[in-house]
Amino acid sequence: MSVSRTPVRTPAVPGPAAPARRPRRRPWSRWAAYLLLVPAVGAIALGLGYPLVRQFVLSFQEYGLAQQFGRPAEWVGLDNYVALLTDPYVWGVIGRSLLFCAVNAGLTVAIGMSLAVLMARVGRAARITLQVGMLLAWGTPVLATLTVWQWLFDSQYGVINWLLAEPLGMEGMRYHSWLIEPTSFYLVATVIVVWMSVPFVVFTVYAGLLQVPAETMEAAQLDGAGAWQRFWRITVPMIKPVLFVVILLQVIWDLRVFTQIYVLQRAGAPTRDTHLLGTYIYSLAEEFSMAGAMATIMLVLTLVVTAFYIRRMLRAEEL
Amino acid sequence: MSAAGTATAPGRSEGQLPGGGVVPAGAEPAGGRGRRRPDGARWRSRLLGALAVVVAVAWAFPIYWMVASAFLPTNRLRTPTPTFFPVDGTLSNFRRVLADPGFYASFRVSLAVTGLTLLVAIVFAFVAAVAVSRFRFRGRKSFIVAVLVVQMIPAEGLFISQYQMLDGWGLVNVVLGLTIVYVAAILPFTIWMLRGFVAGVPIELEEAAMVDGLSRVGAFFRITFPLLAPGLVASGVYGFLQAWNEYTLALVVMTDPAQRTLPLWLQGLVETNRATDWGVVMAGATLVAVPVIVFFLFVQHRMTAGLVAGAVKG
Structure with a gap:
């Protein structure tokens, strides 16, 4: 790369100082930095910060339909939180969300890691085939994805029921309605969520695997380490930063899952029995302050669940 | 296609293994050892x-099934045995979708929202990225931590108050309103x-140029900026896919059928025709998905490189 050499030798910096001086710590540069941050900070404060504060304040008030038409909101302290947290139904939603998150994030990371290792071990042709398959799933817009899966799981003409009934001989499944019953509803949701989340894990972990030096591996092999041992003792520690990010993101995404649940509910599931945190908050939309309190609970829950990872990441990362 | 595409991430190429895609687990041992x-x-x-x-x-089957079913008329879809290969398919389904003016209206809304969001966000x-990586200032570290933590905020818990905020400003069902929340997201x-x-x-490149007489700003734009093109493309792709495919906030903000984005239009199509x-x-799903998939296949490796570059900053 040729550094464009302008013939202008007149120093842009005023004064007779040597041109080699590093002008990094000039006082204006600090202000320039703050100035450069203003647009981003402003936009985030406007689109996320303000609604967050507003929602937090709202969650301590009585704010429903009457207030929308001009009645001033009353302070009710922790009443909204008490009402929510003494409701066993809400605990059911929280428990289901945590379980859904654990199962989905666990499956996604486990399958994604296995496929990444597989991708690294197979020959070129098989690898490219696998990559294309993954990319097709990854690149599809979520709504299109959900649309196809509804068709695949269609009770009358869906190909999944056909597969179960004809080649696999489970005649009872021919007209099975997958969404009516909560357990099978969550099974469908899990299949969809895992299917669409795995490619991201595969590619990220695969990119991490490529960073593991081949010499280290060969040295370990010469020292008699088996494949399994090499994987857990060398590969996993070396790709730890990548794994951390992947697990963290997966947990966050699966805890706040909304679109998949919402669309499947619209496809004919009993909503009350299938709510997770996101859809439950959405269903509270009429009572703004309750929704605000519930959203705050969800936020706290997210932070609690991920606190461990965030701490580890901040410590590992030199910023 | 090397999925890692690490060559696009500046600063990471040094530690790259020779001959791209070398397998770490020793599945392809060099030369004679295969014997x-x-x-x-x-x-x-x-x-x-x-x-x-x-x-x-x-993994690819659902996508295949979407495209294959799109070519089949209703009577071929409603049979006890599915048709796996639509050899004598028809285009009538596509014609019906393309006759829907709502499709074009939604396409325009999606285009406007995505374009505006991308422009502003990038x-x-x-x-901001220049500020945190080229300047030393008080609060720099806190800012980076804040950026990290903000990503934890579940937007799915915020949409009610985002809606209220936009409603108060008369920005519900307005492209600008949706853009505001997308940019922040x-x-x-x-x-x-x-x-x-x-x-x-490396900052040394800029410093060398400054020694040669370029101003600081000049050095940045002449030297560093051209090297950042892959990064800008990567984040642009990320932003495009996020905004173009987003559903939740669009559902909350764009309640007027005339202002629906493409995902909302597709959900509408599903609900009227599902039975x-x-x-x-x-x-409809094919028309929405296929252009995005094709685009994604071309640019994905840049984005993956970006994800890794951001996550494990070299």
């Missing part, structure tokens, strides 16, 4: 290859990603 492999190992490697192909087919994220990650790229260009005509629904 010593027992037959069992070769069979196992073939078996793994076959497994990879089976997984690929399973510029804002870029200057994609900015943190975009900053995170671009920061990795800017930090990957009667899956072919039309699949044609």
Whole structure:
């Protein structure tokens, strides 16, 4: 790369100082930095910060339909939180969300890691085939994805029921309605969520695997380490930063899952029995302050669940 | 296609293994060692290859099924045995979808929202990334931590108050309103990603140019900026996919059917035709998905490189 050499030798910096001086710590540069941050900070404060504060304040008030038409909101302290947290139904939603998150994030990371290792071990042709398959799933817009899966799981003409009934001989499944019953509803949701989340894990972990030096591996092999041992003792520690990010993101995404649940509910599931945190908050939309309190609970829950990872990441990362 | 595409991430290429895609687990040993492999190992490697192909087919099947069903008329879809290969398919489903003026209206709304969001978010994220990776100032570290933490905020818990805020300003069902919440949603990650790229260009390059008489700003734009093109593309792609495919906030903000984005339009199509005509629904889904998939196939490796660059800043 040729550094464009302008013939202008007149120093842009005023004064007779040597041109080699590093002008990094000039006082204006600090202000320039703050100035450069203003647009981003402003936009985030406007689109996320303000609604967050507003929602937090709202969650301590009585704010429903009457207030929308001009009645001033009353302070009710922790009443909204008490009402929510003494409701066993809400605990059911929280428990289901945590379980859904654990199962989905666990499956996604486990399958994604296995496929990444597989991708690294197979020959070129098989690898490219696998990559294309993954990319097709990854690149599809979520709504299109959900649309196809509804068709695949269609009770009358869906190909999944056909597969179960004809080649696999489970005649009872021919007209099975997958969404009516909560357990099978969550099974469908899990299949969809895992299917669409795995490619991201595969590619990220695969990119991490490529960073593991081949010499280290060969040295370990010469020292008699088996494949399994090499994987857990060398590969996993070396790709730890990548794994951390992947697990963290997966947990966050699966805890706040909304679109998949919402669309499947619209496809004919009993909503009350299938709510997770996101859809439950959405269903509270009429009572703004309750929704605000519930959203705050969800936020706290997210932070609690991920606190461990965030701490580890901040410590590992030199910023 | 090397999925890692690490060459696009500046500063990471040094530690790259030679000959791209070298397998760490020693499945392709160099030269003569292959001879010593027992037959069992070769069979196992073939078996793994076959497994990879089976997984690929399973993963791609829903996409294939979407496109295949889109070419079949209703009477061919409503049969006890599914038609796996639409050899004598028809285009009638597509014609019906394309006759819907709502499709074009939604396309325009999506285009406007995505374009505006990208423009604003990339510029804002870029200057912020420059600030955190090229300047030392008080609060720098807190800012980076804040960017990280903001990504934890579940937007799914915020949409009610975002709706209220936009409603108060008369921005519900307005492109600008949706843009405001989209920009805020994609900015943190975009900053995170671009920061990795800017930090990957050694500051010494700029300093050398300054010694040669360029001003600081001049050095940045003449030297560093051209090297950041892959980073800008990566974050642009990320932002595009986020905004173009987003559903939740669009559902809350764009309540007027005339202002629906494409995902909302597709959901509408599903709900009107689900019981009667899956072919039309699949044609709609295909029209929404295929351009995005094709685009994604071309640019994905840049984005993956960006994700990794942001996550494990070299």
